[in-house]
Amino acid sequence: GDHPVKAAVEKLKDTVTGGQGPEEGVPGKPGSESPTVAEPTEPRVPLPPKADQTGPKPVSPTGTPSRDDRAASAQQGEWLTTAQGDRLYDTDHSLKAGPRGPVLLQDHHLREKITHFDHERIPERVVHARGAAAHGVFRGYGNAAGVTKAAFLGEGMETEVFVRFSTVLGSRGSADTVRDTRGFATKFYTTEGTFDLVGNNIPVFFIQDAIKFPDIIHAGKPHPDREIPQAQSAHDTFWDFVTLHSEATHHTLWNMSDRGIPRSYRMMEGFGVHTFRLENAAGETTLVKFHWKPRLGVHSLVWEEAQIAGGVDPDFHRRDLADAIEAGAYPEWELGIQTFPDTPEQTFEGIDLLDPTKIVPEELAPVQPVGLLTLNRNPSNYFAETEQVAFHVGHLVPGIDVTDDPLLQGRLFSYLDTQISRLGGPNFAQLPINRPHAPVNDMLRDGMHQTAVHRGVAPYRPNSLDGGCPFTAGAETGADIDVPVALPASRKVREAPATFDDHFSQARMFWLSMSAPEREHIVNAYSFELGKCYEQAVKERGLQSLANIDPDLCSQVAAALGLPAPAPTEPLRDALPSPALSQVGRAWPLDGRIIGIVTDGTDDLAGVRAVRQSVLDGGMVPLIIAPAGGKLDANGEPLTVQRTFATARSIEFDALLVVGSPAPGADALPARDAKAKTATGPDPRVRLLLDEAFRHGKAIGGWAGAERVLEAAGVPADAPGVVLGSGGAAVLDEMRELLSQHRVWERFTTGPVG
Numbered sequence: 001g002d003h004p005v006k007a008a009v010e011k012l013k014d015t016v017t018g019g020q021g022p023e024e025g026v027p028g029k030p031g032s033e034s035p036t037v038a039e040p041t042e043p044r045v046p047l048p049p050k051a052d053q054t055g056p057k058p059v060s061p062t063g064t065p066s067r068d069d070r071a072a073s074a075q076q077g078e079w080l081t082t083a084q085g086d087r088l089y090d091t092d093h094s095l096k097a098g099p100r101g102p103v104l105l106q107d108h109h110l111r112e113k114i115t116h117f118d119h120e121r122i123p124e125r126v127v128h129a130r131g132a133a134a135h136g137v138f139r140g141y142g143n144a145a146g147v148t149k150a151a152f153l154g155e156g157m158e159t160e161v162f163v164r165f166s167t168v169l170g171s172r173g174s175a176d177t178v179r180d181t182r183g184f185a186t187k188f189y190t191t192e193g194t195f196d197l198v199g200n201n202i203p204v205f206f207i208q209d210a211i212k213f214p215d216i217i218h219a220g221k222p223h224p225d226r227e228i229p230q231a232q233s234a235h236d237t238f239w240d241f242v243t244l245h246s247e248a249t250h251h252t253l254w255n256m257s258d259r260g261i262p263r264s265y266r267m268m269e270g271f272g273v274h275t276f277r278l279e280n281a282a283g284e285t286t287l288v289k290f291h292w293k294p295r296l297g298v299h300s301l302v303w304e305e306a307q308i309a310g311g312v313d314p315d316f317h318r319r320d321l322a323d324a325i326e327a328g329a330y331p332e333w334e335l336g337i338q339t340f341p342d343t344p345e346q347t348f349e350g351i352d353l354l355d356p357t358k359i360v361p362e363e364l365a366p367v368q369p370v371g372l373l374t375l376n377r378n379p380s381n382y383f384a385e386t387e388q389v390a391f392h393v394g395h396l397v398p399g400i401d402v403t404d405d406p407l408l409q410g411r412l413f414s415y416l417d418t419q420i421s422r423l424g425g426p427n428f429a430q431l432p433i434n435r436p437h438a439p440v441n442d443m444l445r446d447g448m449h450q451t452a453v454h455r456g457v458a459p460y461r462p463n464s465l466d467g468g469c470p471f472t473a474g475a476e477t478g479a480d481i482d483v484p485v486a487l488p489a490s491r492k493v494r495e496a497p498a499t500f501d502d503h504f505s506q507a508r509m510f511w512l513s514m515s516a517p518e519r520e521h522i523v524n525a526y527s528f529e530l531g532k533c534y535e536q537a538v539k540e541r542g543l544q545s546l547a548n549i550d551p552d553l554c555s556q557v558a559a560a561l562g563l564p565a566p567a568p569t570e571p572l573r574d575a576l577p578s579p580a581l582s583q584v585g586r587a588w589p590l591d592g593r594i595i596g597i598v599t600d601g602t603d604d605l606a607g608v609r610a611v612r613q614s615v616l617d618g619g620m621v622p623l624i625i626a627p628a629g630g631k632l633d634a635n636g637e638p639l640t641v642q643r644t645f646a647t648a649r650s651i652e653f654d655a656l657l658v659v660g661s662p663a664p665g666a667d668a669l670p671a672r673d674a675k676a677k678t679a680t681g682p683d684p685r686v687r688l689l690l691d692e693a694f695r696h697g698k699a700i701g702g703w704a705g706a707e708r709v710l711e712a713a714g715v716p717a718d719a720p721g722v723v724l725g726s727g728g729a730a731v732l733d734e735m736r737e738l739l740s741q742h743r744v745w746e747r748f749t750t751g752p753v754g
C-alpha cells in the first residue's frame with residue numbers, strides 16, 4: 001500500500017466513495033494473491049465525468065426523453081468492464097497457459113478488445129474528410145420575417161448549432177493549410193426540425209451540374225496509380241480537367257487567390273453557393289443567397305506560411321479553432337442574405353441565379369444580416385461528434401426551400417446516400433450528434449444500428465390499430481408544405497441553358513477586384529501549380545484559360561513558366577470590379593490575434609511584463625518566446641515562457657515584438673560552431689523568425705536595442721510595418737493599426753513573396 005500510485009488511488013477513493021474501497025479480493029493477478037506493487041492500470045475509482053462529457057441532451061430518436069441519461073453516457077460505474085458489463089481485473093495480459101505459454105482462444109476479453117479495435121475506423125468522407133467542428137448558438141434578429149417564416153430566424157430565437165469546417169481534397173489525416181476550398185457546414189437544431197446549411201468558403205463551384213461531381217473530384221484527388229499528391233491541386237489531373245472544363249475557371253481562380261489558404265476558420269466567409277427559395281407566412285416567395293460574415297474579417301495565410309505550417313503544425317486550423325473557444329474568444333459570424341425577386345426567369349441584373357458558377361456582387365444586392373452565430377463549445381469526442389455528424393442540403397425547415405439549380409438538385413440525392421455507407425446504415429439520425437432537437441415521430445423501422453425501441457404495431461398509414469397515430473400536420477400545425485412552384489413547360493433534355501455558357505466574365509470581375517498584392521499572390525499560385533504539372537499541353541491550356549481572364553495575368557504566369565502567352569480565344573468582357581471581393585484595405589478587430597514577444601530575459605523585463613498585459617487587455621494573445629522553457633525572473637513575479645527558440649516558428653504569430661537583441665539559446669547550434677555563435681550575434685532562430693515574419697508581411701516591433709537583431713535578420717529598420725521605439729507601450733500602440741489591416745500589404749509588391 002505504499003506505492004505512490006496506489007497511495008494516490010486510495011486517497012481518491014476516500015474522496016469519491018467516502019472510504020469504500022474495492023471489494024475484498026478483486027485486485028490481483030492469477031498466481032500472485034496479493035500484489036504488493038500496484039500497476040497504473042489497476043482498478044481505481046474513476047474521477048467524476050467532466051461537465052462537458054455528458055454529451056448532447058438525451059432525447060430518444062422517438063423524441064421522448066430517455067428513461068435516464070444512460071443513453072447519452074458511454075461510461076458508467078467505477079470499474080473497467082467488458083462490453084457486456086463483466087468486471088475486469090486485468091487488461092494488460094492475455095490469458096495464457098502459464099506465463100510463457102501459448103495464448104488461450106477462450107480469452108473473450110482479448111478477442112473483444114482486439115476485434116473492436118480492428119473495426120474502430122469507419123470510411124472517411126469521400127470529400128471533406130479532414131475537418132474540425134464546434135458547438136454554438138444562433139440568435140435570430142427577427143428582421144427576415146418579411147421573406148421567410150422560418151422560426152429560428154425569429155427575433156431573439158436561440159437555436160443550438162454544430163458547425164464543421166473542412167478541406168475538400170485531403171484525407172482525414174492531411175494538413176489543414178493546403179490550398180483548397182473549405183467546407184462550412186452548419187446544423188441548426190431548430191424547433192421545426194434540423195436545418196443544414198452545407199456551404200463553402202468560396203461562393204461559386206467548379207461545375208454547374210451534379211453529374212460532373214465525380215469527374216472534378218477524381219481529377220483533384222491523388223493520381224490513381226501512385227496515390228500522390230495528397231491534398232493538392234498542383235498536379236496534372238486537376239489542371240487537365242479544369243482547363244478542359246472551362247466552367248471551372250471562376251472557382252479555380254478563387255482557389256488560386258488568398259481565399260484558398262485561410263488564416264483561420266474563424267476568419268473565413270461562408271456561402272450557401274446555390275440560390276435557395278424563401279417563403280413567408282403569406283406564402284410569398286423570394287430567391288436568396290446565404291452568406292456568413294466573420295466578425296474578425298476575412299484573412300489568409302501567405303503561401304510560404306501555409307507550406308511551413310503543413311510541416312510544423314499540420315493541425316494549424318483545428319488547433320486555432322479549439323484554442324480560441326477554450327480561451328473564451330468565441331468566433332462569431334453574422335448570417336446574411338441577398339434577396340432577389342422570384343421571377344420566372346430567375347435572373348438578377350442579367351445574372352442567372354441557377355448557375356452556381358456565378359455570384360451576385362454585393363454592390364448590386366447588399367448582404368443583409370439576419371442573425372448571429374457564436375461558437376462557444378468544443379466537441380468532447382472527435383469521433384462521436386465531428387466524424388459522425390451527417391449534413392444534408394435536403395434537411396430543410398418550413399420557410400426555406402430549394403431551387404432548380406442542377407448542382408443543388410444532385411446534392412439532394414448525394415448526401416443521404418453517402419451517409420448510408422459512411423455511417424453504416426440508414427439509422428444515422430439516431431446518433432447523438434445527428435438527433436433533431438424537435439420531436440421525431442417517423443414510420444422508419446429496423447435496419448442496421450437501430451437503437452430505438454419503437455412501440456405500437458402499426459408503423460404504416462392509414463392505420464386503425466395504433467389509433468391512427470401519428471397524425472399528419474396541416475399548415476396551422478406547422479407542416480412543411482411544399483411550395484407550389486410553377487414548372488417551365490419543356491421537354492426532357494440533357495442540356496444546360498445558354499446563360500450557363502459564360503465561363504469567364506465573372507472570373508475577370510474577380511481578378512479586376514483584387515488589390516496589387518492579391519494579384520501578385522494569384523500570379524504566384526498559378527505559376528507554382530501549373531509549374532508542378534508535367535504535361536506541356538496542360539500548362540498551355542492553363543495559360544489559354546488565363547488569357548481569357550486577363551492578358552496581364554496570363555503574361556506574368558507565362559513568363560514564370562517560360563512559355564509564350566497565348567491570345568484570348570474569347571472576347572474579354574467588360575466587368576466592373578466588386579470591391580467587396582478584396583480582403584485588403586479594411587480594418588478589423590484585433591481579438592485573438594497572436595503576438596509573439598521575443599526576449600532572452602536580460603533586457604527590460606518590466607517592459608515585457610507591461611506590454612504582455614497591454615496585449616491581453618487589447619483582447620489579443622501574448623506568447624513569450626525565450627531561449628529556454630521555464631520562467632523569466634522579472635524581479636519578483638516570474639514570467640512564464642510559452643515558446644522557446646526551438647518550438648517557436650513565425651507562422652504562429654500575427655506580429656512580433658522583440659526586446660533587445662536576444663542572445664543564442666544553449667541549443668542554438670551544434671557545439672562545433674560555438675565560436676560562430678558568439679561571432680554572429682543573436683540566436684539564428686530569432687533571425688529566422690524575423691526574416692519570415694518580415695517576408696510574410698507581418699508587423700514587427702522592437703525596443704531596447706532590437707535594431708541589432710533586425711539588422712542581423714536583414715530587416716530594414718525603415719521598412720513599412722517595422723516599428724522601433726523607446727518602449728513597449730508606444731511600439732504596441734503603433735502596431736494596433738497595422739494589425740487591424742492583417743498584413744503590411746506594401747511589402748508584397750516589391751518582391752516575389754507569397
Ligand code: HDE
Binds near residue numbers: 205213271272410
Ligand atoms: Fe458536397 N458532399 N457535394 N458540396 N459537401 C459532401 O457528404 C456533393 C458541394 C460540402 O462537414 C459529401 O457527408 C455533390 C457544394 C461540405 O460533413 C457528399 C456535389 C458545396 C461537405 C457530397 C457537392 C458542398 C460536403 C461527402 C455536387 C458548397 C462536408 C461526405 C453536386 C455549397 C460536410 C458527406 C461535413 C460533403 C456530395 C458539391 C459543400 C459525397 C454530389 C457546391 C461543406 O455527399
